[in-house]
Amino acid sequence: MPLPPFPIKTRRLVLRPYAAEDADQLYRAQSREDVxxxxxxxxxxxxEAEVALADRMTRTALTVEGDRVILAVDLADTGELLGEVHLAWISEEHRTVEIGYIFHPDYAGYGYATEAAAQLVRIAFDDLDMHRVIARLDADNAASTRLLERLGMRKEAHFVRNEFVRGRWADEAVFAMLDSEWPSARVAEPFVRGLPGHA
Known part of the structure; x- marks a missing residue:
């Protein structure tokens, strides 16, 4: 499927493929329990972070069902690596993709994850002509739930204790949006805390 050319720019962010020079910043994020x-x-x-980076550097195209694109998300003004976004091709027949995201907690509260994830939804519907976008998450992840609600996605399912993850039974929540809902979805303007040197 034809993705927009990289890098993809939003109001404050740059979404781009990972590169070898991201090793230090990726490790600093992935080595943290709160991430x-x-x-x-x-x-x-x-x-382990270096192995993950090598894999991420290959995830730049959606060629066949099951492929996943993983993009680094930089702050446009400084080039700081804030996190990453994922776009996975779930079904060709049903025109469905899944979005995901991981952001460093030091940058929480500025609306960056919402801004980046909204760009993935736009790409899915406007560029890839998808019928359905889904997101799956640990139901205890309140911050991620709020992000998906800001995107205009609706909660469709809550599976109780359906996955054994890292030593505990976890609930899973599933959110979704259809192409017919996308034009009317209103992505809330993210709450932006003051950052030094940033509006």
Whole structure:
């Protein structure tokens, strides 16, 4: 499927493929428990982060069903790596993709994750002609739930204790949006805290 050319720019962000020079910043994020708290994997060692980076550097196209694109998200003004966004091709027949995101907690509260995720939804519907966008998350992840609600996605399912993740039974929530709902979805303007040197 034809993705927009990289890098993809939003009002404050740059979405781009990962590069070898991201190793230090990726490790600093992925080695933290508060970053990986709701993920399938826990804090990574330097070696594990380097393996993850090598894999991410190959995730730049949606060629066949099952492919996943993973893009680094930089702050446009400074080039700081804030996090990443994911776009996975779930079904060709049903024109469905899944979005995901991981952001460093030091940048929480500025609306960056909402801004980046909204760009993925736009790409899915406007560029890729998808019928349906979904997101799956640990139901305890309140911040991620609020983000999906800001995007205009609706909660469609709540599966109770359906996955055993890192030593505990976790509930899973599923959010979705249809192409017919996208033009009317109103992405809330993110609450932006003051950052030094930023409006």
């Amino acid at each position: 990986t708290q709701y993920l399938y994997w826990g804090p990574r060692t330097r070696e």
